[in-house]
Amino acid sequence: xxxxxxxxxxxxxxxxxxxxxxxxxxxxxxxxxxxxxxxxxxxxxxxxxxxxxxxxxxxxxxxxxxxxxxxxxxxxxxxxxxxxxxxxxxxxxxxxxxxxxxxxxxxxxxxxxxxxxxxxxxxxxxxxxxxxxxxxxxxxxxxxxxxxxxxxxxxxxxxxxxxxxxxxxxxxxxxxxxxxxxxxxxxxxxxxxxxxxxxxxxxxxxxxxxxxxxxxxxxxxxxxxxxxxxxxxxxxxxxxxxxxxxxxxxxxxxxxxxxxxxxxxxxxxxxxxxxxxxxxxxxxxxxxxxxxxxxxxxxxxxxxxxxxxxxxxxxxxxxxxxxxxxxxxxxxxxxxxxxxxxxxxxxxxxxxxxxxxxxxxxxxxxxxxxxxxxxxxxxxxxxxxxxxxxxxxxxxxxxxxxxxxxxxxxxxxxxxxxxxxxxxxxxxxxxxxxxxxxxxxxxxxxxxxxxxxxxxxxxxxxx
Ligand SMILES: Cc1cc2nc3c(=O)[nH]c(=O)nc-3n(C[C@H](O)[C@H](O)[C@H](O)COP(=O)(O)OP(=O)(O)OC[C@H]3O[C@@H](n4cnc5c(N)ncnc54)[C@H](O)[C@@H]3O)c2cc1C
Numbered sequence: 001x002x003x004x005x006x007x008x009x010x011x012x013x014x015x016x017x018x019x020x021x022x023x024x025x026x027x028x029x030x031x032x033x034x035x036x037x038x039x040x041x042x043x044x045x046x047x048x049x050x051x052x053x054x055x056x057x058x059x060x061x062x063x064x065x066x067x068x069x070x071x072x073x074x075x076x077x078x079x080x081x082x083x084x085x086x087x088x089x090x091x092x093x094x095x096x097x098x099x100x101x102x103x104x105x106x107x108x109x110x111x112x113x114x115x116x117x118x119x120x121x122x123x124x125x126x127x128x129x130x131x132x133x134x135x136x137x138x139x140x141x142x143x144x145x146x147x148x149x150x151x152x153x154x155x156x157x158x159x160x161x162x163x164x165x166x167x168x169x170x171x172x173x174x175x176x177x178x179x180x181x182x183x184x185x186x187x188x189x190x191x192x193x194x195x196x197x198x199x200x201x202x203x204x205x206x207x208x209x210x211x212x213x214x215x216x217x218x219x220x221x222x223x224x225x226x227x228x229x230x231x232x233x234x235x236x237x238x239x240x241x242x243x244x245x246x247x248x249x250x251x252x253x254x255x256x257x258x259x260x261x262x263x264x265x266x267x268x269x270x271x272x273x274x275x276x277x278x279x280x281x282x283x284x285x286x287x288x289x290x291x292x293x294x295x296x297x298x299x300x301x302x303x304x305x306x307x308x309x310x311x312x313x314x315x316x317x318x319x320x321x322x323x324x325x326x327x328x329x330x331x332x333x334x335x336x337x338x339x340x341x342x343x344x345x346x347x348x349x350x351x352x353x354x355x356x357x358x359x360x361x362x363x364x365x366x367x368x369x370x371x372x373x374x375x376x377x378x379x380x381x382x383x384x385x386x387x388x389x390x391x392x393x394x395x396x397x398x399x400x401x402x403x404x405x406x407x408x409x410x411x412x413x414x415x416x417x418x419x420x421x422x423x424x425x426x427x428x429x430x431x432x433x434x435x436x437x438x439x440x441x442x443x444x445x446x447x448x449x450x451x452x453x454x455x456x457x458x459x460x461x462x463x
Contacts, residue, residue: 039081053210061177074146080424114145151201158382169213221290343391349419
């Protein structure tokens, strides 16, 4: 609804930024009504589309003056509902802040605006022989600002860490219009409190990230990929340990349980990889040199495991196309998410030594209590990050029950309720299961310090 308040606000924003930076157009507003989660859609009255970091700060100054609530949006691929507008909020979209500003091709650092899409950055640096290792299924739409705000993980954390480890510097616009320019470009910097860390992973609660300085890696000449069929979770855990010891280039170890493989095959129309079904599959990737050494090392390690009986079968990709086929099931998560709606999508963290017990218990309880739903288990085993996709649930109460069941089990196992997607609105009530009251109180104090009128991303994260 475009009422007199939003017309007045639109006018003030147009004066500060230019008329083409703010719109009440219904089709545009519709496109900004939801992220990828199942949080209820809400069409915002206005969408602000700044083109420069300075315009973001100016927009905040106007919003603060009008005490207008606002939600920051990146590529809208978030799975926690944090970027979905709530009633009465306008949208601040960072999509037009998409310039690559400076590339130090000698030192291997790059300065980008927050709206640059992950895949665009990956391609850009690879042309110059560098590599940005953060990688996830949403690469074609998610933005680097969103990746930082959610401290995104993905497929290669095992070797290269999460987004936090990629960030040397950040520029942030605070909700009162102040700009914190922390565009550090050196790996070492011991000059007081490292303020940028407050904004990484805090889901836009404290400010809008406008620029990032990112650390690159030398581009690996080749990737080696294999899919292993395993008899048990324990066999997978042992294989991971062996490969970590033997293969310094090990970059991914993705685990998929049999039901996940079956469902992925259905939604993505894939042929089963092996003639027989196995309880668990591990997708292994190493990144190394172009010669045959890395391939030989992978084949030798997996050959020994096969001979020792610790894996049951294995396919080692012999071409880039075959590697893509091996990744296809793991990459079908977007389709699986769509096919199980309305669903509960979990991204919990579980310590390695508690993982098997936790998965067996959850798998048995979910199947007994919710027999009509699908419960698919997969994850980034090397990071203790377990995904469970469970659905569809057409009954709100059942959805809530399944969430409580999973989060309590994870909390009892000493894990955390989100290892990568964040809390947003969908996990907010469960946050006290993994954060103490003293921690929550400090988070509240920080929020109030930086955003005293609570205009920015209000009602997210904190219970
Ligand atoms: C198919 C698929 C696969 C995925 N796989 C993974 C995975 O493997 N690992 C993983 O970690 N995540 C994964 N995700 C989740 C998602 O892609 C990430 O959370 C991503 O980092 C979000 O980026 P975005 O730009 O889309 O952010 P949005 O969805 O737009 O926003 C997410 C949050 O960040 C805030 N935000 C966005 N931009 C800014 C900014 N510039 N400044 C301050 N706050 C901001 C928003 O307010 C919101 O709180 C996946 C999602 C999909 C759909």
